[in-house]
Amino acid sequence: MSPPGRLLLVPNALDFGLAADALPPLDEQLPRETLRAAAGLHHWACENAKSARAFLKRVQACVPLAAPLQSLALAELPRPPKGRGEAGALPPAAWEALLAPTAEGHDLGLLSEAGLPAVADPGAGLVAAAHRRGIAVQVLPGSSAITLALAASGLQGQCYAFVGYLPVDAAARRQRIRELEARAQREGQTQQMIETPYRNPALLAALLDALQPRTRLAVSCGLGMPGGFTRSDSVAGWRRMPADLPTDRPAVFSLLA
Amino acid sequence: MSPPGRLLLVPNALDFGLAADALPPLDEQLPRETLRAAAGLHHWACENAKSARAFLKRVQACVPLAAPLQSLALAELPRPPKGRGEAGALPPAAWEALLAPTAEGHDLGLLSEAGLPAVADPGAGLVAAAHRRGIAVQVLPGSSAITLALAASGLQGQCYAFVGYLPVDAAARRQRIRELEARAQREGQTQQMIETPYRNPALLAALLDALQPRTRLAVSCGLGMPGGFTRSDSVAGWRRMPADLPTDRPAVFSLLA
Numbered sequence: 118m119s120p121p122g123r124l125l126l127v128p129n130a131l132d133f134g135l136a137a138d139a140l141p142p143l144d145e146q147l148p149r150e151t152l153r154a155a156a157g158l159h160h161w162a163c164e165n166a167k168s169a170r171a172f173l174k175r176v177q178a179c180v181p182l183a184a185p186l187q188s189l190a191l192a193e194l195p196r197p198p199k200g201r202g203e204a205g206a207l208p209p210a211a212w213e214a215l216l217a218p219t220a221e222g223h224d225l226g227l228l229s230e231a232g233l234p235a236v237a238d239p240g241a242g243l244v245a246a247a248h249r250r251g252i253a254v255q256v257l258p259g260s261s262a263i264t265l266a267l268a269a270s271g272l273q274g275q276c277y278a279f280v281g282y283l284p285v286d287a288a289a290r291r292q293r294i295r296e297l298e299a300r301a302q303r304e305g306q307t308q309q310m311i312e313t314p315y316r317n318p319a320l321l322a323a324l325l326d327a328l329q330p331r332t333r334l335a336v337s338c339g340l341g342m343p344g345g346f347t348r349s350d351s352v353a354g355w356r357r358m359p360a361d362l363p364t365d366r367p368a369v370f371s372l373l374a
Numbered sequence: 375m376s377p378p379g380r381l382l383l384v385p386n387a388l389d390f391g392l393a394a395d396a397l398p399p400l401d402e403q404l405p406r407e408t409l410r411a412a413a414g415l416h417h418w419a420c421e422n423a424k425s426a427r428a429f430l431k432r433v434q435a436c437v438p439l440a441a442p443l444q445s446l447a448l449a450e451l452p453r454p455p456k457g458r459g460e461a462g463a464l465p466p467a468a469w470e471a472l473l474a475p476t477a478e479g480h481d482l483g484l485l486s487e488a489g490l491p492a493v494a495d496p497g498a499g500l501v502a503a504a505h506r507r508g509i510a511v512q513v514l515p516g517s518s519a520i521t522l523a524l525a526a527s528g529l530q531g532q533c534y535a536f537v538g539y540l541p542v543d544a545a546a547r548r549q550r551i552r553e554l555e556a557r558a559q560r561e562g563q564t565q566q567m568i569e570t571p572y573r574n575p576a577l578l579a580a581l582l583d584a585l586q587p588r589t590r591l592a593v594s595c596g597l598g599m600p601g602g603f604t605r606s607d608s609v610a611g612w613r614r615m616p617a618d619l620p621t622d623r624p625a626v627f628s629l630l631a
Contacts, residue, residue: 120436124468126525126526131515141407142406144405144406145405146402146405146407146515146599147515148401148402148404148405149399149401149402149404149567150398150402150403210452233521233522233524233525234491234525234530235524235525235528236521236524236525236531237531237532238531239532241527241528241529241531242528243528244525244526244527244528244606245528245529246528246607247438248528248605248606248607253603254526254528254604254605254606255526255602255603255604256514256522256523256525256526256594256597257405258388258403258517258522258598259515259517259522260515260516260517261518261521263521264490264493264518264520264521265490265513265515266513267490267493268383268490268491268492268493268501268513268514269383269501269511269512270498270501271492271498271499271500271501271502271503271504271505271511272498272502273498274492274493274495274497274498275498275538276536276537276538277447277535277536278534278535278536279533279534279535280533280563281532281533291491306537311471323530335505337513340513341515344508345512346512347510347511347512347513348505349501349502349505350505360605
């Protein structure tokens with residue numbers, strides 16, 4: 118009997134969406150342990166098989182794959198229900214079938230489109246299912262844009278929260294921003310959020326409208342991409358010197374009152 | 375006049391404290407962009423000059439340094455007041471002197487002992503001072519053990535908070551654990567915390583004592599080190615099968631009710 122395989126969490130680079138000819142070599146963004154582990158895997162769970170193949174081609178340019186790309190088994194994660202889905206929104210059984218290769222002794226890779234799998238990304242249900250079945254879970258080194266943005270913000274990094282997306286409805290969003298600001302002030306806890314890139318300017322405008330002038334706001338845009346930047350200033354400073362945020366690159370917003 | 379230098383946030387590997395002969399090559403844990411940027415810097419702000427030199431020796435084994443190690447300028451961060459310090463506990467002026475090289479056109483590196491600078495680590499005050507002075511802040515790719523632990527926990531990764539250390543006093547710690555569990559239940563927000571390694575078993579015991587049986591608890595220990603692991607189970611499961619946590623390796627605790 119072969120020993121049971123493990124679930125390996127494989128980080129991706131942060132340059133998802135860049136044109137293929139603009140992509141730097143993958144070892145610029147990912148450490149060798151991660152590349153070597155990825156190159157050795159025959160079984161994958163991923164968000165999208167096409168972009169997983171593109172990732173594996175980039176791996177192959179750094180480390181030879183253990184098997185031809187065409188022979189690898191790539192299974193897509195089940196899609197959460199429509200809307201801003203939660204990791205837990207799928208029934209546990211939805212994940213079990215994906216874990217089948219581990220019972221035959223194969224390691225299974227879980228790949229994100231960008232950054233860490235299961236962090237502001239689908240896949241936590243698969244990790245939870247692995248733990249339930251006693252499958253060893255190993256996470257490989259890699260970056261999360263949210264945590265890099267926190268470091269670059271200069272805000273409180275000993276105590277922080279990531280809250281995902283804010284409501285789209287303007288009144289509800291304003292109320293949520295006020296709640297987050299109040300918590301940041303009361304607890305000294307940096308509050309972080311994200312938005313779909315085309316709505317980056319709208320979220321910035323809503324934050325500058327609702328927050329107090331002395332609250333500090335940091336925006337990190339396109340971290341891990343050429344031209345990526347972080348601006349961190351008081352709300353009053355942002356209002357004095359407005360910014361046009363890109364609408365085609367992910368941004369992370371961090372605030373501390 | 376030379377252009378002003380930047381502040382580069384340089385992640386470290388997660389293997390702080392391992393014996394020198396047990397350390398893997400640094401490019402196993404850090405991507406090449408980070409190593410190359412680190413190798414090019416002449417000016418550093420760090421927690422401890424001796425371990426910064428040890429880091430730079432490991433960099434040198436992967437990428438030639440732009441200047442001899444002995445000629446580099448390593449300045450230690452000012453120490454926060456005794457106790458479990460906050461990033462903001464030092465007056466802004468404490469950080470300004472460290473930024474002097476950037477006015478002369480030199481990039482300045484901010485190095486952590488392990489993981490990302492300014493995330494559960496000192497240095498946020500220096501980053502904030504750089505933003506105040508209009509110095510560009512660039513963060514290089516690297517891992518945070520806290521975020522890796524979140525990915526490996528299988529808990530909610532779309533909404534999470536890191537709260538640092540819990541109170542040492544048993545009654546206050548118990549109350550804090552109850553508060554965190556209530557928030558996790560109310561908001562679906564994973565709560566993460568750390569402890570000084572020798573107190574890992576005591577924190578685990580306190581969590582298992584105070585939490586509800588169905589609350590899920592994950593412990594990641596020594597991530598990025600040989601033998602690093604994550605166990606994620608219900609509190610009832612932990613009680614049925616107790617664990618001896620290492621007291622010489624950092625652990626991250628994550629819970630979701």
